[in-house]
Amino acid sequence: MLSRGLPHGAVPKLERPGPLRERVYEALLELITTRALRPGQHLVESELAGQLGVSRQPVREALQRLNTEGWVDLRPAQGAFVHEPTEEEADQLLTVRTLLEAEAARLAAAGTDAAGIAALEELCAKGERAVLDDDVDGAVAANAEFHAKIMELAGNAVLSELAAQVGRRVRWYYTPVARQRGKQSWIEHRELIAAITAGDEHGATAVMRAHTEHTRRTYHDRERS
Amino acid sequence: MLSRGLPHGAVPKLERPGPLRERVYEALLELITTRALRPGQHLVESELAGQLGVSRQPVREALQRLNTEGWVDLRPAQGAFVHEPTEEEADQLLTVRTLLEAEAARLAAAGTDAAGIAALEELCAKGERAVLDDDVDGAVAANAEFHAKIMELAGNAVLSELAAQVGRRVRWYYTPVARQRGKQSWIEHRELIAAITAGDEHGATAVMRAHTEHTRRTYHDRERS
DNA sequence: GATGGGTAAACTGTAGACAATAACCAATCC
DNA sequence: GGATTGGTTATTGTCTACAGTTTACCCATC
Missing domain, CATH: 1.20.120.530 (GntR ligand-binding domain-like)
Known part of the structure; x- marks a missing residue:
């Protein structure tokens, strides 16, 4: 334990990047809600990966989550599509x-x-x-x-x-x-x-x-x- | 289009195995609900992968989904733990x-x-x-x-x-x-x-x-x- | 001109490998 | 003796590569 603690504001609370998939998830959610990605649009993993500067894996995981939450539809062997509201x-x-x-x-x-x-x-x-x-x-x-x-x-x-x-x-x-x-x-x-x-x-x-x-x-x- | 449609039972609806992540997801959910995997237990990806006979990737994706649905807690850089109900x-x-x-x-x-x-x-x-x-x-x-x-x-x-x-x-x-x-x-x-x-x-x-x-x-x- | 087949490209699904991070343990210094 | 520091190991996070499917297009044929 530090002898007397630290003055509270002293540590700038260095932001840790956190898991990539989280940030990808948030980025994609933002893009969907702002309609930069239109409903029905085909989301190609490699494209997104390239644009975001990461590999396909974090993108996949983000898409999985978006799928369970109803933002994208994940058609097997075909890929992710932005959900179309009816x-x-x-x-x-x-x-x-x-x-x-x-x-x-x-x-x-x-x-x-x-x-x-x-x-x-x-x-x-x-x-x-x-x-x-x-x-x-x-x-x-x-x-x-x-x-x-x-x-x-x-x-x-x-x-x-x-x-x-x-x-x-x-x-x-x-x-x-x-x-x-x-x-x-x-x-x-x-x-x-x-x-x-x-x-x-x-x-x-x-x-x-x-x-x-x-x-x-x-x-x-x-x-x- | 087929000329007149097909009699409904005619097509044996050839079963495709479907994505591995789905089956892994279902398997894990089964294990959790039946308490074969106890609350608080640490789920090691490589172990599960080995036991299920698949690679780590499908296991990861299944765990992600279980996480969003509240079955497991996913502590960053530490892994998945079966959720402990309070x-x-x-x-x-x-x-x-x-x-x-x-x-x-x-x-x-x-x-x-x-x-x-x-x-x-x-x-x-x-x-x-x-x-x-x-x-x-x-x-x-x-x-x-x-x-x-x-x-x-x-x-x-x-x-x-x-x-x-x-x-x-x-x-x-x-x-x-x-x-x-x-x-x-x-x-x-x-x-x-x-x-x-x-x-x-x-x-x-x-x-x-x-x-x-x-x-x-x-x-x-x-x-x- | 329409239809069927066949080929090729693109994308996803899966696997394996490498790098980074966190817990664990022992040795060391006050 | 207790705390701290350094090393060690196990596990996750990420990337790259390969195999399997699906789709689309083009050409040959009727």
């Missing part, structure tokens, strides 16, 4: 998200404390500011943070992880929509906070249900691009 | 399963037809027979089939896949318990069928909730082995 699947995914988020809201309402509520208030304010400033990316980010915070307050790690995965995919499907209903979304967030503050489990569930339901309707009413 | 995690997992199954029951109640109900009846009868015969494995299998059938009737593929994963893990955690409450379980199944037949969404949800809740209680009341 209308039906988007709907089902949203249903599941509703379910998970509603449960999280319920658990949060049942068990949270003042500190948690304060954190929600802060994130909500942040999001509202972003909307006022027409900062779309900021609003989207704040939205994700808000929902993640509710998950955290729910205190169920399994639920949280599932919701994170489903949430990312929903966001991918619905990105065109997200921009349209930024403002309304934050009004609903305020309602949710109120219900959680009041410890109103039933109310929190209902608000979250309605919240997601609005998203679904916006999606189905949208113009085809 | 009390808390078991509880959270069961909560999530309750949620998913209840929703499935609701959807099934809302949308199924006579054929679906008949199928449930049949599976239920099969399970009851197995219980009467003290055929524990048969009862467990029938149980899984029953729940899978409800998922199918719910008609939500995303929900179904999630529930399948969560369900397998729950079954892993709770196997010691499953044997204790085989009989009661099938009584509750009958109630569930009644609710679904009546198209009673609320009732179906409630029954499924209670069903899982009983499992949870049995688990927490159990003797430590």
Whole structure:
């Protein structure tokens, strides 16, 4: 043990690269969610490997993981293709998200404390500011943070992880929509906070249900691009 | 295109072995769920590869997948360890399963037809027979089939896949318990069928909730082995 | 002109080899 | 005597090479 410890900020916490497959995974996920890689596109291992400056192996492992999480379809002896969302699947995914988020809201309402509520208030304010400033990316980010915070307050790690995965995919499907209903979304967030503050489990569930339901309707009413 | 199609049974559907990683994955999952590989055990790639008669690569890919699905923990530069369930995690997992199954029951109640109900009846009868015969494995299998059938009737593929994963893990955690409450379980199944037949969404949800809740209680009341 | 076969290219699936990292153990120094 | 340092071994992380499949294209044939 070091005699007296180190002043806390002294060590610059040298970033370790971590496993390559992780970074490849994140890079590919980024490329998919930003639509730099289009749905249906054939992902050739050697190409990706070349572009990322690594060998095929880490790419393969990243693709495997993306496959299990539903981002790419892995057809045997043929390779990886970016998953193509169907209308039906988007709907089902949203249903599941509703379910998970509603449960999280319920658990949060049942068990949270003042500190948690304060954190929600802060994130909500942040999001509202972003909307006022027409900062779309900021609003989207704040939205994700808000929902993640509710998950955290729910205190169920399994639920949280599932919701994170489903949430990312929903966001991918619905990105065109997200921009349209930024403002309304934050009004609903305020309602949710109120219900959680009041410890109103039933109310929190209902608000979250309605919240997601609005998203679904916006999606189905949208113009085809 | 073939001129008139083929009689359905004509093609013997020549079985291809399929990717090795799949078979390795299934083999390892089997070993884990049957507890041939104990929680916390260090899985050495080269050992597994040797025992299964393949090279390390397919083993690695299988381990990656098992990792994302929560069966093994993959500590960087150290290897794979069979996941060790904690009390808390078991509880959270069961909560999530309750949620998913209840929703499935609701959807099934809302949308199924006579054929679906008949199928449930049949599976239920099969399970009851197995219980009467003290055929524990048969009862467990029938149980899984029953729940899978409800998922199918719910008609939500995303929900179904999630529930399948969560369900397998729950079954892993709770196997010691499953044997204790085989009989009661099938009584509750009958109630569930009644609710679904009546198209009673609320009732179906409630029954499924209670069903899982009983499992949870049995688990927490159990003797430590 | 359409159809069938055959060939070639590209890509994936698997295996084996090398480099890097972390745990383990013994020897050494305070 | 205890802690630390250096070496050692086992295991993972990554790369390269090869074999097996699938796909696409071209040419010959009807």
